[in-house]
Structure formats: structure tokens, C-alpha cells
Amino acid sequence: MQLYEYTAHELRSLLRSGEVSAAETARALLERIAGTDPQLNAYITVLGDAALEQAGEADRMLKAGDGGALCGVPVGIKDNICIRGVRTTCASRMLENFFPPYDANAIELLRAQGSVFLGKCNMDEFAMGSSTETSYFGTVRNPHDLSRVPGGSSGGSAAAVAAGSAVVAIGSDTGGSIRQPASLCGVVGMKPTYGMVSRYGLIAFASSLDQIGPLARSVRDCAMVLDAIVKGDSRDTTSIMDAQDGFEARLNIDMKGKRVGLPREYFAQGVDEEVRDAVLEAAKTFESMGAVCEECSLPLAEYALVAYYLVSSAEASSNLARYDGVRYGYRAHGAKDHEEMFVRSRSEGFGREVKRRIMLGAYVLSAGYYDAYYKKAQQVRTLIMRDYAALFNKYDFLLTPASPTTAWKEGARIDDPLRMYAADMCTVPVNIAGLPALVLPCGRGEGGLPIGMQIIGPARSDALVLGAGYAYEQAAGGGALRPVDVGGGQG
Amino acid sequence: MKYETVIGMEIHVELSTQTKMFCGCANAFGAGENTLCCPVCAGLPGTLPVINAAAVDYCIMAGLATNCEITRHSLMDRKNYHYPDLTKGFQTSQLYYPLCRNGYVDIETESGVKRIGIREIHMEEDAGKLVHPDGQSCSRVDYNRAGVPLIEIVTQPDMRSAEEGRVFLETLRNILLCIGISDCKMQEGSLRCDVNISVRPEGSEELGTRTETKNLNSFRSAGRAIEYEAARQVDVIEGGGRVVQQTLRYDDATGTTSALRSKEDSHDYRYFPEPDLMPIVVDEDWIARIRERLPELPETKRIRYERELGIPGRDARMLSSSRRLSAIFETAMAAGAAPRAAANWLIGDLMRMLKDRLLDTEEIGFSGEDLAALIALIDKGTISSTAGRQVLEGMLDTGKPPSKLVEELGLTQISDADALGEIVKQIVRDNPKPAADYRAGKKKAMAFFTGQAMKRTKGKANPVLLQELFAKELKK
Numbered sequence: 025m026q027l028y029e030y031t032a033h034e035l036r037s038l039l040r041s042g043e044v045s046a047a048e049t050a051r052a053l054l055e056r057i058a059g060t061d062p063q064l065n066a067y068i069t070v071l072g073d074a075a076l077e078q079a080g081e082a083d084r085m086l087k088a089g090d091g092g093a094l095c096g097v098p099v100g101i102k103d104n105i106c107i108r109g110v111r112t113t114c115a116s117r118m119l120e121n122f123f124p125p126y127d128a129n130a131i132e133l134l135r136a137q138g139s140v141f142l143g144k145c146n147m148d149e150f151a152m153g154s155s156t157e158t159s160y161f162g163t164v165r166n167p168h169d170l171s172r173v174p175g176g177s178s179g180g181s182a183a184a185v186a187a188g189s190a191v192v193a194i195g196s197d198t199g200g201s202i203r204q205p206a207s208l209c210g211v212v213g214m215k216p217t218y219g220m221v222s223r224y225g226l227i228a229f230a231s232s233l234d235q236i237g238p239l240a241r242s243v244r245d246c247a248m249v250l251d252a253i254v255k256g257d258s259r260d261t262t263s264i265m266d267a268q269d270g271f272e273a274r275l276n277i278d279m280k281g282k283r284v285g286l287p288r289e290y291f292a293q294g295v296d297e298e299v300r301d302a303v304l305e306a307a308k309t310f311e312s313m314g315a316v317c318e319e320c321s322l323p324l325a326e327y328a329l330v331a332y333y334l335v336s337s338a339e340a341s342s343n344l345a346r347y348d349g350v351r352y353g354y355r356a357h358g359a360k361d362h363e364e365m366f367v368r369s370r371s372e373g374f375g376r377e378v379k380r381r382i383m384l385g386a387y388v389l390s391a392g393y394y395d396a397y398y399k400k401a402q403q404v405r406t407l408i409m410r411d412y413a414a415l416f417n418k419y420d421f422l423l424t425p426a427s428p429t430t431a432w433k434e435g436a437r438i439d440d441p442l443r444m445y446a447a448d449m450c451t452v453p454v455n456i457a458g459l460p461a462l463v464l465p466c467g468r469g470e471g472g473l474p475i476g477m478q479i480i481g482p483a484r485s486d487a488l489v490l491g492a493g494y495a496y497e498q499a500a501g502g503g504a505l506r507p508v509d510v511g512g513g514q515g
Numbered sequence: 516m517k518y519e520t521v522i523g524m525e526i527h528v529e530l531s532t533q534t535k536m537f538c539g540c541a542n543a544f545g546a547g548e549n550t551l552c553c554p555v556c557a558g559l560p561g562t563l564p565v566i567n568a569a570a571v572d573y574c575i576m577a578g579l580a581t582n583c584e585i586t587r588h589s590l591m592d593r594k595n596y597h598y599p600d601l602t603k604g605f606q607t608s609q610l611y612y613p614l615c616r617n618g619y620v621d622i623e624t625e626s627g628v629k630r631i632g633i634r635e636i637h638m639e640e641d642a643g644k645l646v647h648p649d650g651q652s653c654s655r656v657d658y659n660r661a662g663v664p665l666i667e668i669v670t671q672p673d674m675r676s677a678e679e680g681r682v683f684l685e686t687l688r689n690i691l692l693c694i695g696i697s698d699c700k701m702q703e704g705s706l707r708c709d710v711n712i713s714v715r716p717e718g719s720e721e722l723g724t725r726t727e728t729k730n731l732n733s734f735r736s737a738g739r740a741i742e743y744e745a746a747r748q749v750d751v752i753e754g755g756g757r758v759v760q761q762t763l764r765y766d767d768a769t770g771t772t773s774a775l776r777s778k779e780d781s782h783d784y785r786y787f788p789e790p791d792l793m794p795i796v797v798d799e800d801w802i803a804r805i806r807e808r809l810p811e812l813p814e815t816k817r818i819r820y821e822r823e824l825g826i827p828g829r830d831a832r833m834l835s836s837s838r839r840l841s842a843i844f845e846t847a848m849a850a851g852a853a854p855r856a857a858a859n860w861l862i863g864d865l866m867r868m869l870k871d872r873l874l875d876t877e878e879i880g881f882s883g884e885d886l887a888a889l890i891a892l893i894d895k896g897t898i899s900s901t902a903g904r905q906v907l908e909g910m911l912d913t914g915k916p917p918s919k920l921v922e923e924l925g926l927t928q929i930s931d932a933d934a935l936g937e938i939v940k941q942i943v944r945d946n947p948k949p950a951a952d953y954r955a956g957k958k959k960a961m962a963f964f965t966g967q968a969m970k971r972t973k974g975k976a977n978p979v980l981l982q983e984l985f986a987k988e989l990k991k
Contacts, residue, residue, distance in 0.1 A: 041701045051983035066555075104561075105561075106560070106561045111527060112560075124554075124559065124560070124561065125554060125559070125765075126554050126559075126561075126562075129562060191645050223562050223563060224562070225561045225562075226561055227561045228560070228561070228791075228803060230790075231790035231791045232790040258564060258565065259565060260563050261563070261564075261565055261566070261791070261792055261793050262791070262793065284614070287581065328863070338787060339787075339790055341785075342593050342595050342605050342785070342787070343594075344604075345595060345597065345603065345604020345605055346558045346560070346602065346603045347728075348597060348599070350599045350656065351557060351558070351559075351602065352559070362599050362654075366597050384593075387739070387778075389555075389595070389786075390785055391782050391783045394704065394785075394786075394787070398787060436848040441819075
């Protein structure tokens with residue numbers, strides 16, 4: 025087996041026993057990137073020398089017995105998470121040359137572990153998209169079928185993990201941006217409870233929905249990453265200060281007697297039959313472990329998508345107002361005055377989808393429309409939270425598809441925003457309610473394309489959600505996912 | 516037709532917290548350009564605000580000192596607009612749930628005491644500053660001020676004259692200085708005032724169309740701007756025109772206002788609750804803690820001065836209104852000065868001297884101990900009260916202690932009966948007519964004699980001793 029094929033927990037044993045060094049692991053991953061990225065385009069920036077330097081430090085830490093569980097483990101970082109001194113673009117022309125002078129909180133914590141940063145992963149521009157086609161740096165391709173999209177917005181992170189050009193990756197999830205590409209690329213992805221991971225250093229899309237989380241090739245790896253990055257942070261006032269880690273240690277949860285709800289709205293129209301069947305099959309696996317599965321209803325789910333696009337666009341229109349060309353980022357030259365400079369810098373610096381969201385957001389916040397749109401959407405949000413709370417009185421967790429379809433052909437939806445937005449129907453209600461949700465593969469559809477299922481738990485039940493995923497993973501075959509042979513079948 | 520002016524104000528006050536509103540940068544005036552900035556106040560992507568609890572404390576203090584209700588569940592909002600001095604493309608402010616509401620401040624003018632309503636006090640952050648270097652075609656931006664905590668105090672339209680406006684501003688400033696939340700320097704911009712002015716026929720209930728006047732950099736210019744703008748509006752109406760709702764800029768040099776922008780191009784700020792900050796929940800304990808920290812307010816002081824120290828009403832109000840004046844007054848008493856004597860010096864002579872010098876009470880350099888020492892020198896007869904005035908002037912101008920000034924100015928009173936006796940004899944001898952008058956019962960003539968003696972001794976003679984000596988001499 026090649027070094028790049030190991031999962032993080034396998035690598036941890038090899039690194040600790042001294043069978044492999046962090047340096048050779050890093051070199052193996054950098055080679056894998058060099059071999060696959062010309063086709064995948066999963067990385068915007070590859071950190072060659074810097075990664076090797078970090079690996080050297082990791083080897084010193086390993087020798088001294090220091091470092092965390094992820095010491096020496098190569099990680100891909102979504103390009104909207106700041107690393108000090110490393111170009112952080114958000115896949116936008118606007119930030120093409122932005123070098124943050126500080127580390128995101130999650131990066132600080134990974135550094136403390138001794139993990140190795142391979143590079144900055146490609147994404148939809150400012151995380152706005154479901155296919156990674158809106159990136160200024162070109163589309164990412166799905167390793168399972170290079171003619172198809174990897175999902176988005178963390179498409180680069182998901183593709184890299186699937187292809188073995190990262191062992192694990194860090195993404196961000198505003199409306200499904202970790203889970204939907206995880207599903208389309210056949211990997212495991214988790215959006216923790218809102219507030220579990222500090223947003224400090226995550227370049228904001230929609231503040232009340234954004235959450236950082238892991239992508240990996242096993243549930244255990246996800247738990248390991250979460251153990252590293254979950255920590256109360258006083259720099260983010262929405263951070264849960266008493267957040268508990270220890271997820272890996274709590275993975276073994278007996279499914280016997282667990283009550284599992286299957287909200288029918290998630291299996292309704294728009295969801296492909298092969299997806300529905302695969303998830304219902306997974307429900308049977310849970311039943312075989314002693315869980316009780318039952319159809320239930322989340323009646324307001326159909327409004328979640330609309331509420332999501334109103335709230336997220338409103339917040340985005342304000343969060344992205346700082347990109348004016350004055351202090352950093354793209355600046356149009358030759359403007360007569362500052363107003364012209366603003367207008368031209370923003371017109372030239374942002375892509376179409378970003379501008380569409382800014383306009384939508386500015387519209388819903390404008391005088392006379394605020395009550396009808398923004399305020400109403402927030403009210404819907406409260407009602408959806410209540411709906412979920414009621415369901416969690418009856419069920420331990422919910423089981424749903426992660427995406428209504430498998431990966432689609434590149435270009436098939438890019439000119440049809442509404443159809444593109446519908447791709448998020450399974451994932452956005454979770455962000456709206458701030459809940460934890462795990463996505464993991466549960467079968468294959470036509471053309472061998474991966475199908476993902478989603479496990480949703482009540483707020484702060486992240487350990488339970490991971491435990492349920494782990495139980496399924498064991499029951500469904502146990503073995504870790506191996507990287508895809510790019511352009512072909514499973515390697 | 517007679518018109519009535521209706522005035523409301525919006526006053527921005529920079530809080531003198533140690534650090535900025537949402538980050539740990541120092542909150543200071545006058546540092547080198549862009550030296551008091553960090554990723555948070557520079558609005559770098561990915562940074563998040565954390566509210567400065569001291570700023571919330573200060574705002575609550577302002578609310579309590581102006582009799583406001585404190586909002587128990589308050590939120591910050593984003594006010595969205597673009598300007599190069601704004602680092603995030605929005606200002607974090609409060610629209611929907613301001614921290615303080617429904618208060619009032621009592622003011623006293625020539626026509627008596629009047630209550631001015633405070634509609635709300637909310638928190639917000641300041642922006643940076645544009646710098647236009649001479650002879651260059653570029654502008655620079657200094658972000659040192661970006662993120663400095665501000666409160667905005669919004670009054671009800673309760674003022675009716677420039678005088679009321681000016682006195683309100685002074686009273687408010689005195690309260691803010693007393694509770695110590697700002698240095699309130701209009702010139703440095705730590706207190707900025709926008710005035711909303713409208714006029715209406717006297718007796719009318721309806722409000723006229725208002726204009727907002729900005730760029731007022733002193734209380735005096737606020738008063739003058741109100742007078743000018745009210746007169747301009749009356750002229751417009753009398754001339755058959757209509758007042759246009761607009762924002763005006765006051766020019767202190769010409770004493771006139773000019774249009775800055777009209778209502779048509781007013782912004783839509785697209786306010787919405789700041790998602791990066793949690794609601795500010797103020798419980799009873801928090802309010803109780805602040806109430807405890809609150810110093811004695813000018814109004815409470817005034818009542819105490821009147822009732823317990825027997826200071827006459829107007830004097831008590833003047834003394835209590837100024838933080839500096841009342842501090843001097845109280846330390847002078849602690850150093851042994853009689854309340855009435857201390858008050859008389861501060862209100863009578865000192866006020867006149869300040870006025871002559873265009874000084875503010877805040878600029879008084881001497882201490883209460885110095886004042887007590889001055890009063891003691893007079894009580895002991897070392898100097899006369901006439902000389903005392905000279906000493907007070909010296910204290911104000913040079914800050915030197917009274918004993919030193921007495922020495923330097925050669926003001927020590929002549930209390931030597933032998934030395935004065937000669938002068939007294941001589942004056943009585945040289946002025947037989949007044950001496951005869953006095954002896955005939957015209958006691959008023961005494962003033963003439965002491966006056967003569969003062970003239971000869973250049974004011975240094977002890978007046979009590981003089982009277983004694985003259986009385987004795989004239990009996991002969």
C-alpha cells in the first residue's frame with residue numbers, strides 16, 4: 025500500500041511506532057498532489073517546502089513524544105481559512121494576493137498538534153456554490169468521474185480526500201458545503217454543532233450559519249480532527265466555551281434501542297430513487313443493529329431552502345462589503361475618485377455568483393423589504409428549530425439523504441441557479457437550526473457514483489452523531505475507504 | 516408672525532475606555548498614523564469582534580446618570596454603507612434595541628429649570644479618519660480611531676432656543692465629565708453634536724420640516740448655528756418658500772450653514788442584527804454594580820450644597836455642575852476652608868477671571884488646598900481680601916501656591932500698629948474737614964480715611980487695624 029492511501033488513524037500508529045516518518049509521508053502526499061492535481065485542480069496553493077519543514081518539526085515532536093493525534097498527518101485546508109503568511113484567496117480574484125497576518129483558531133490548534141499543511145484547497149468563490157465551478161481558479165473535478173463536479177463549496181477538500189491527495193481536510197459548511205461534496209465524492213464529512221469550532225480566521229460567508237468541520241476517509245478520522253479543533257475560543261463570541269472534545273474515545277455507541285427518524289420530506293420529490301433506496305437500505309443496517317427506524321415529518325423543511333438563501337445572502341452582502349480595494353485585495357486602477365474605485369474594484373474582483381448573492385442580500389435587507397424577507401426568514405428559522413426540537417423528543421437522531429442526486433456533469437447546472445440551489449435541500453435545514461450532521465457513503469448509484477447519507481442529531485450531540493456513523497461504518501464493511509484511482513474506479 | 520424654534524440633538528461621545536470597542540487596541544488620541552490597529556479593527560477577512568464590557572458599563576453609566584431605562588436584552592446591529600474610513604463596510608451600532616431609553620436631563624436657564632427628554636442612548640463604533648496631504652493628489656486613511664467606542668445620545672425635540680441648546684450641551688457634558696466616561700473635548704472630536712432644527716408658528720402643535728446641522732465644534736458655535744439656521748428657515752417661510760429636509764454643514768468662520776446632502780440621496784443603511792455578537796443581557800446585578808460605581812451626580816451635589824452647606828441655590832448649581840469646580844470646592848473644605856468663603860471665591864471672583872481669559876472650569880490649574888491656603892491667609896490677616904484677588908489671579912495664571920505669590924507680589928499686610936499709626940496721624944492732620952465731619956457724627960467719613968491709608972500703603976494695610984487706629988485718632 026502506498027503511504028498516501030492510509031487514513032489518519034492508521035498513519036498515527038505508523039508515525040508513532042517510527043515505521044514511517046512525517047517527512048516521507050509529506051513527500052508521498054506532495055507527490056500524489058503532483059500526480060493528480062493537474063486533473064483534479066483540488067488545490068489553489070500547494071505548500072511544498074513549508075509542508076516539508078512542518079513535517080521535519082513533526083518528526084522532532086514525534087521523537088520527543090510530543091504532539092497530538094494528528095502529529096505528522098498531512099492536512100488540506102480550504103482556502104477560506106487563514107494561515108499566517110500563506111495566500112488565502114477564497115477562490116476569488118478579489119483576494120488573489122491576500123496574505124493574512126494571522127492564523128485561524130483551527131489552524132493554531134492543528135499547528136499545536138504538529139499536523140502538516142499540504143496546501144489551500146479549491147472551493148466555490150467565497151463558498152458560494154454547490155459544484156466548485158464558481159472558483160476564480162477553475163473548476164474542481166470529481167475523482168470518481170472527471171467529467172463530473174465534486175459538489176461544493178468544499179469541492180477541493182472533498183476531491184483531495186477522495187483522491188488521496190490529502191489524508192484529511194478542513195472545510196467549512198454554511199448550507200452543506202462540507203456534507204454535499206463529501207457525499208458526491210464518497211467521503212465522510214461532518215458539520216459540527218454551530219459554535220463547536222471557533223470561526224476566528226474563517227473568512228465569513230454567512231456568520232450565523234458558517235461552521236468549520238472535517239472531511240476524511242473514515243468516521244474515526246473525522247473524530248480525530250474534531251478532537252483537535254473543537255475548543256472554546258474567546259475571540260469568537262458565538263463559540264461554545266465549554267465544548268467537550270474526546271470524540272474518538274466516545275465512538276463506540278450501542279445502536280440497540282436507538283430511535284431513528286426518517287423525515288419523509290427528505291425522501292420526497294426531487295430525490296433520486298437510487299439515493300432514496302440506498303438510504304433506506306442504510307436504515308435497515310441500523311435496524312439490524314437493534315435501532316428502531318420510523319418515518320416522521322419535518323413539515324417546514326420545504327421553507328428551509330428559501331429561508332437559507334435569504335438569511336445567508338443578507339449576511340453575505342454585509343460580510344463582503346469590506347472588499348472595497350482600499351486596504352487589501354483587488355483594486356481597480358485609474359479610478360477618478362473613491363466611489364468609482366469601490367464600484368470598479370468590486371465589479372471586477374467578484375464573480376457572477378458572488379455578485380448575485382450580494383444583490384439578493386442587499387435587496388432583502390433594504391428599507392421596506394426587511395420585514396417581508398429577512399425578518400420573515402428569521403422567524404421561519406425559529407419555527408424550523410422548534411420542529412427539530414420536537415422530533416428530537418421522539419428520536420435520538422435522524423437519517424436522511426445528503427444530496428438529492430449523485431454528482432452531475434460539469435456545466436449542467438451552472439446557468440440555472442435555482443436548480444443549483446436545490447442541490448442543497450438536504451443539507452441547509454441543519455445549518456438553519458445549528459445542528460450537528462455527519463455525511464458518509466452508503467452505496468453507489470448509476471456509473472458507480474457515490475451516494476451519501478446524513479445523520480442529524482440534536483445540538484451538541486456531535487459525539488452521538490459520530491458514534492452512529494461509526495456503528496454504520498463497522499456494520500457496512502468496517503474497512504476504511506481507500507483513495508480513488510483518479511479517473512477510474514476505486515483503487 | 517412669531518415663530519418658535521424646535522431643537523433636538525444627536526450627540527456622539529467617544530468613551531475613554533482603555534481599549535477599543537471590539538479589539539484589544541489602545542484607545543488613544545494623537546498616536547502616529549495607523550499605529551493603533553490590529554487585524555480586527557482593520558477589518559481583515561476572518562476576524563471577529565468581541566465587545567468591550569467596559570464600553571457597555573460606560574453606556575449604562577450614561578443611561579443611569581440621565582435617568583434612562585436600561586434595556587435588559589439589547590442587540591448590536593450592522594449599519595451598512597461604504598466609505599474608505601470604514602474598515603468593514605458597515606458600522607456596528609444599535610438601531611432596534613438601544614441600551615438606554617426614555618431618560619431626561621434638567622437644565623437651568625435665565626427663565627428657570629426645564630426638563631429635556633433623552634429618547635435613547637446607544638452604543639456604536641467610530642470610523643477612521645481621512646487625511647488629505649497638502650499638494651498631493653491622493654488621500655490617506657488613518658484607522659487609529661476605527662473601532663473606538665462611542666455612545667450616541669438622542670434627545671427629544673424639547674429645546675426651544677439657542678440658549679437652551681447651549682445650556683443643555685453644557686449640562687450634559689458636565690454630567691458625562693462627572694461620571695468620567697469621556698473627556699468630552701469638542702475640538703478633538705470626542706464630543707460631537709448634530710442639531711436638528713425646525714421652526715413653526717408660535718402656538719402650533721405640528722412640527723415643521725427639520726434640517727440637521729453638522730460640524731459644530733464648540734458650544735458657542737452650536738448656539739450660533741441654531742440662531743442662524745432658525746432665522747434662515749423663518750426667512751424661507753416668510754418668503755413663501757418651503758424648508759427642505761436636508762443635512763447642513765455649519766461654517767464657523769462665516770457663521771452660516773450650507774447643504775451637505777438632501778433627503779433624496781439619503782442612504783438606505785440596510786440595518787440588521789449583528790450575527791457575530793451575542794445579545795447583551797443586562798441583569799439587575801449588573802445595573803446595581805454600575806449604580807454603586809456612579810459618583811455623586813451634579814444634581815445630587817447641588818442639593819447637598821444647598822441643604823447641608825447653606826450655599827445659595829444659584830451658587831450651588833454652578834459649583835456642582837462642574838466636576839473641576841466641585842472638586843476644588845470639596846478639597847478646599849477638607850483643608851479647612853469655610854464653605855461660604857470657598858464658594859464665594861469660586862463663584863464670584865474666579866468665574867469673572869475665567870471669563871476674561873476665555874477659560875473653561877476644566878482648565879483651572881490650582882488645587883482646593885491652594886484655595887484653602889489663600890482663605891487662611893486672609894483670615895489670619897496676612898493679606899487683605901483685595902490682595903487676595905491678586906493672589907487668586909496669580910494662582911490661576913501661574914499655578915504657584917498662594918504663600919509664594921504673596922511673597923513675590925509683596926502683598927504681606929501691614930499689621931504693625933506703630934508703622935500704621937504714623938500714617939493715620941498724618942492723614943487726620945492733613946484732612947481737617949472730613950475729621951470734623953466724622954467727629955460731628957458722620958461715620959461715613961471713615962471710608963474716606965481708610966481709603967486714603969490704603970492708597971498710601973498700596974493696599975497692604977490691615978483694614979481692621981486701620982479702622983481701630985483711625986477711630987482712636989479721631990477721638991482725640
